[in-house]
Amino acid sequence: MTFAVSGTNVSATITPALHAFGDATVTVTVSDGTNDVSRSFALKVNEVNYAPVLADIPNQATFESLAFEIPLDVSDVETPNDQLVFTSSNSNPALIGGVTFAVTGSSVVATVTPKALAFGKATVTISVTDGVNTTSREFSLTVARTFNAPKLGAIADQSTAAGVTVSVPLTVSDSDTAMSELVFSASSSNPSLIGSVTFSVTGSDVVAMFTPAAGASGTAILNVVVSDGLNSASQAFTLTVGGVAPAKLTSRIVGGNFQVTLTGTAGTVYLVQKTTDFVTWTDIGTVTIATDGTGVVSTPVVGEKLFVRAKKQ
Numbered sequence: 001m002t003f004a005v006s007g008t009n010v011s012a013t014i015t016p017a018l019h020a021f022g023d024a025t026v027t028v029t030v031s032d033g034t035n036d037v038s039r040s041f042a043l044k045v046n047e048v049n050y051a052p053v054l055a056d057i058p059n060q061a062t063f064e065s066l067a068f069e070i071p072l073d074v075s076d077v078e079t080p081n082d083q084l085v086f087t088s089s090n091s092n093p094a095l096i097g098g099v100t101f102a103v104t105g106s107s108v109v110a111t112v113t114p115k116a117l118a119f120g121k122a123t124v125t126i127s128v129t130d131g132v133n134t135t136s137r138e139f140s141l142t143v144a145r146t147f148n149a150p151k152l153g154a155i156a157d158q159s160t161a162a163g164v165t166v167s168v169p170l171t172v173s174d175s176d177t178a179m180s181e182l183v184f185s186a187s188s189s190n191p192s193l194i195g196s197v198t199f200s201v202t203g204s205d206v207v208a209m210f211t212p213a214a215g216a217s218g219t220a221i222l223n224v225v226v227s228d229g230l231n232s233a234s235q236a237f238t239l240t241v242g243g244v245a246p247a248k249l250t251s252r253i254v255g256g257n258f259q260v261t262l263t264g265t266a267g268t269v270y271l272v273q274k275t276t277d278f279v280t281w282t283d284i285g286t287v288t289i290a291t292d293g294t295g296v297v298s299t300p301v302v303g304e305k306l307f308v309r310a311k312k313q
């Protein structure tokens, strides 16, 4: 309490204590050095609700899909931090997955989670209210794109009949590129064998379809590549396209041997047997159809009649 004297006017100035409110009796005394005179009056200091204080939030940067925390400097004269209500909004809902708040004692931490596969900029506004007054701060958020390489699982070797398309499911993943944005391609060690390659992408299911060229048979090493535009992954496998199927057996005498030729799907294994009486069959040997679609086995000529048969193994 201070007094100011100007001529015959005296004014008293009363300053309530910081953030204090309530009722008081104020007594003012004036003295000439010998005699005192006092007067009292009632003073009511009304309650004021001070708005929460939220310090400026620096601009933020993160990487695609990478959540991060921001410590918030918050206080309120009347309300403890754990009773304040925190909310957020942002200018780019396609980028921001959500903002959550954790209050421990007076410590407040906001966690910002970008949406999966999203990148770009947003202005984020964080608000805190004591129920009456609200204080907001905004900051700029930059989510930088990342380029993690796609992943492609191993592909088992495949075989198919001549002219028959073979469908191969692929195991593909990419942590930061949408499946629909991935680019698939394939190359062949034997281009004349493969007529066309197409890829079908449905959600996360990817199927590669290899169609042999008309009339072609043999084998090719196919290299399948998936790219996100910057990085790629690849897997190779062997595709065998069979010749004429089912197997055809021909025989002829060559230099005193009975030579048996099988024509069929490459990679197929046959057991070739012989007999003279259709009762007792003796193994000549096994034949694996080669990549040219044929396999040959021979046995010495014995007697006048010899019959052979081939059994698929």
Ligand SMILES: [Ca+2]
Pocket: 049, 050, 051, 052, 076, 077, 078, 079, 130, 133
């Ligand atoms: Ca307040």
Ligand SMILES: [Ca+2]
Pocket: 146, 147, 148, 149, 150, 174, 175, 176, 177, 228
């Ligand atoms: Ca990627």
